[in-house]
Amino acid sequence: METGFLTFLLISLVKVVVVVVITLMSVAYTVLLERKLVGRIQNRWGPSRVGPFGLLQPLVDGAKLFLKEDLIPEAVDKPLYILAPMIALGCALLSVAMVPFGADVRWKSMDLLQISDLNIGLLVILAITSVGVYGIALSGWSSNNKYSLLGSLRASAQVISYELALGLALVGVVMRTGSLRLRDIVDVQAAHGLLSWNFFGGFQFVAFFVYLMAAYAETNRSPFDLPEAESELTAGYHTEYSSMKFAMFFMAEYANMITVGCVATLLFFGGATSPFGPHILSGSGPVSVALFSIFWFVIKVFGFLFLYVWVRGTLPRFRYDQLMGFGWKFLVPVAIANIVVTGFWMGLRLPLQ
Amino acid sequence: MHLALFIIFGAFCIAGALNLLLQRHPINSALSLIVVMTSLAVLYLLLGAEFLAVAQVIVYSGAIMVLFTFVIMLLNAGKEERTHGSKMAYVAGFPGAAILVCLLTFIFLSHKGDFAKARLGEYLVTTSDLSQVLFTKLLLPFEVTSVLILIAILGAVALARKEH
Numbered sequence: 001m002e003t004g005f006l007t008f009l010l011i012s013l014v015k016v017v018v019v020v021v022i023t024l025m026s027v028a029y030t031v032l033l034e035r036k037l038v039g040r041i042q043n044r045w046g047p048s049r050v051g052p053f054g055l056l057q058p059l060v061d062g063a064k065l066f067l068k069e070d071l072i073p074e075a076v077d078k079p080l081y082i083l084a085p086m087i088a089l090g091c092a093l094l095s096v097a098m099v100p101f102g103a104d105v106r107w108k109s110m111d112l113l114q115i116s117d118l119n120i121g122l123l124v125i126l127a128i129t130s131v132g133v134y135g136i137a138l139s140g141w142s143s144n145n146k147y148s149l150l151g152s153l154r155a156s157a158q159v160i161s162y163e164l165a166l167g168l169a170l171v172g173v174v175m176r177t178g179s180l181r182l183r184d185i186v187d188v189q190a191a192h193g194l195l196s197w198n199f200f201g202g203f204q205f206v207a208f209f210v211y212l213m214a215a216y217a218e219t220n221r222s223p224f225d226l227p228e229a230e231s232e233l234t235a236g237y238h239t240e241y242s243s244m245k246f247a248m249f250f251m252a253e254y255a256n257m258i259t260v261g262c263v264a265t266l267l268f269f270g271g272a273t274s275p276f277g278p279h280i281l282s283g284s285g286p287v288s289v290a291l292f293s294i295f296w297f298v299i300k301v302f303g304f305l306f307l308y309v310w311v312r313g314t315l316p317r318f319r320y321d322q323l324m325g326f327g328w329k330f331l332v333p334v335a336i337a338n339i340v341v342t343g344f345w346m347g348l349r350l351p352l353q
Numbered sequence: 354m355h356l357a358l359f360i361i362f363g364a365f366c367i368a369g370a371l372n373l374l375l376q377r378h379p380i381n382s383a384l385s386l387i388v389v390m391t392s393l394a395v396l397y398l399l400l401g402a403e404f405l406a407v408a409q410v411i412v413y414s415g416a417i418m419v420l421f422t423f424v425i426m427l428l429n430a431g432k433e434e435r436t437h438g439s440k441m442a443y444v445a446g447f448p449g450a451a452i453l454v455c456l457l458t459f460i461f462l463s464h465k466g467d468f469a470k471a472r473l474g475e476y477l478v479t480t481s482d483l484s485q486v487l488f489t490k491l492l493l494p495f496e497v498t499s500v501l502i503l504i505a506i507l508g509a510v511a512l513a514r515k516e517h
Contacts, residue, residue, distance in 0.1 A: 120404060137423070
């Protein structure tokens with residue numbers, strides 16, 4: 001059934017607005033989650049004065065960043081200086097368009113819980129990550145500052161090195177699914193609940209750990225956050241940025257974290273499916289199916305964000321040469337070995353066609 | 354819809370290419386080239402080649418142009434100097450460009466009826482079709498190309514090593 005163009009446009013616009021608003025609110029509250037959790041790991045309360053349990057802190061932080069003076073130093077390359085945080089935030093928010101947040105619930109034959117259902121969804125997420133390097137590279141270069149340039153070169157080298165391990169880790173999942181479409185990847189994992197998720201029944205646990213470590217390096221988070229370490233490079237590539245542009249880099253980092261969490265749940269933990277199987281706690285009838293699937297998806301992504309902050313509060317930082325050696329000499333060979341072993345396993349299991 | 358997208362992204366391609374030639378600082382030229390590569394990816398998508406479009410973005414915009422950008426940043430290439438145009442540009446450049454434009458016009462006018470026929474057909478070439486052909490009928494060229502790229506990598510590493 002073909003939908004009219006106007007219906008398509010309207011529903012897509014509504015979906016985009018809802019997803020962007022929810023993503024930006026999640027970014028703000030992820031910052032609060034991080035501050036509270038890191039505080040508890042360090043045996044202190046996090047922000048707890050603004051609102052009950054500090055829940056209004058992100059709103060106040062947002063207002064502060066908005067009202068700060070927006071300094072643009074004189075010697076910067078203005079067009080690139082202003083463009084770089086826009087590229088960073090744009091790419092971070094664009095990846096969320098491919099993610100299916102719940103089951104395939106349709107209204108007027110339009111998929112309500114996913115913005116764009118591409119046949120090559122997974123590759124497009126990788127492509128957007130590849131283009132996101134420019135935000136980092138151009139910000140350091142346009143700042144006309146030695147520390148910024150060094151920080152941005154290190155960060156870009158880190159990102160492009162770990163992109164390779166990231167892509168290779170996902171090949172095992174694609175081999176098991178036979179398709180690059182994110183809904184197909186989730187559907188293959190829906191058969192028997194927990195046991196058919198790619199992490200357990202698909203035996204992709206090695207790929208999962210490679211993906212997780214590569215993703216931590218891609219998003220410049222601890223323990224790979226050398227480019228942002230204040231004691232090393234005076235805040236690296238976003239030294240010269242103030243107020244709204246700094247906020248854009250900040251939001252881009254947390255939005256990337258959320259995207260990594262979403263992709264990890266979709267690829268390795270069954271996405272929006274229930275761990276008890278397709279009949280228990282999965283709902284019946286469109287509204288409850290949608291609600292239950294969104295509930296499971298949000299719980300899993302929240303688990304990943306918790307893990308991110310937990311690792312940040314626990315592990316010390318890598319040195320730069322350790323970081324590059326880890327990416328090239330350990331993660332890439334392990335990811336390739338995973339592809340070979342997955343290939344053998346599938347070749348021995350499936351009949352020859 | 355198809356035509357509108359083609360005109361918009363074709364215009365981006367041409368604008369990017371012209372900007373590449375006319376900018377004085379190499380970093381702006383590199384960024385215009387990124388715009389050209391990404392618009393080409395959209396044009397591939399309009400022809401139905403989905404995998405090729407994404408591969409274009411990942412390989413060209415995301416890796417090769419990053420390499421270009423790094424080189425420009427590290428070598429600190431500055432603005433072009435304005436020199437007086439060379440005589441050779443006037444003697445051979447303008448007539449050459451004029452000949453090329455006449456040739457292209459002749460070809461376009463003699464094939465006037467064949468334009469606007471390239472469009473999405475009923476069958477979209479999916480990634481699985483591409484991989485079926487690549488790993489069965491075209492396996493030998495695929496493997497030989499991999500060895501060729503490996504030789505290039507080894508050559509680069511050998512050249513970049515410090516002399517002992």
